[in-house]
Amino acid sequence: MTDLPKATFPQAVLFDMDGTLVDSERVWDTGIEELAERLGGALDPAVRARMVGTNEDASVVMLLESLGIPLTETPAHQAWLRRRMKELFAETVEWKPGAQELLLQCRAAGVPTALVTSTPRELADLIIGHIGPDNFDLTICGDEVDERKPAPEPYLKAAEKLGVDIEQCVVLEDSVSGVGSALASGAVTIAIPSEVELPADLEVMRLDTLDGTDLAYLRTLG
Known part of the structure; x- marks a missing residue:
């Protein structure tokens, strides 16, 4: 050029x-932590660090893998996280x-x-x-x-x-x-x-x- x-x-x-x-990463923290709790686990800080800069679909996969949950359940959990994030982002940033x-x-x-x-x-x-x-x-x-x-x-x-x-x-x-x-x-x-x-x-x-x-x-x- x-x-x-x-x-x-x-x-x-x-x-x-x-x-x-x-x-907004703090807002993502809230949504992903809530999902981890719904799944009966807790969000590992090291796993959360790997999520930063990716996207919500990849984040859900990382979370499920870290909690030992079958990835066949991924779509339902991705849909839940997206609905929750829409609620959170509708408030303010x-x-x-x-x-x-x-x-x-x-x-x-x-x-x-x-x-x-x-x-x-x-x-x-x-x-x-x-x-x-x-x-x-x-x-x-x-x-x-x-x-x-x-x-x-x-x-x-x-x-x-x-x-x-x-x-x-x-x-x-x-x-x-x-x-x-x-x-x-x-x-x-x-x-x-x-x-x-x-x-x-x-x-x-x-x-x-x-x-x-x-x-x-x-x-x-x-």
């Missing part, structure tokens, strides 16, 4: 949702520190923005409704791609639909799965670990928080 003038960087900023834009400010800065400057999440559209739209659908030029959900994170497809698809060069985009992520997807896509990737620490040997730029992070800083990364 042709190198673009630095002044155009970033061509777009692509945001993960759960744990990056909003503090909180922004992660600095996320709303950075998003609004990008919008004010005319930099295209996209939300790219592994959460299915049915649930994601509840959160997007809280944080403002007009804040994004594009939203891509987990059930709208053939391969979810950590595959690069979600971010590559976002760049294609926005008509931008993925290598000239900044991706903000919090999980191993999401960071892996962003790096594999070729985007400039910033990790802001949230609920789960990232491996020390994972080579990616890191921030403790988005609080104080602005568009001027993102422009220095091009």
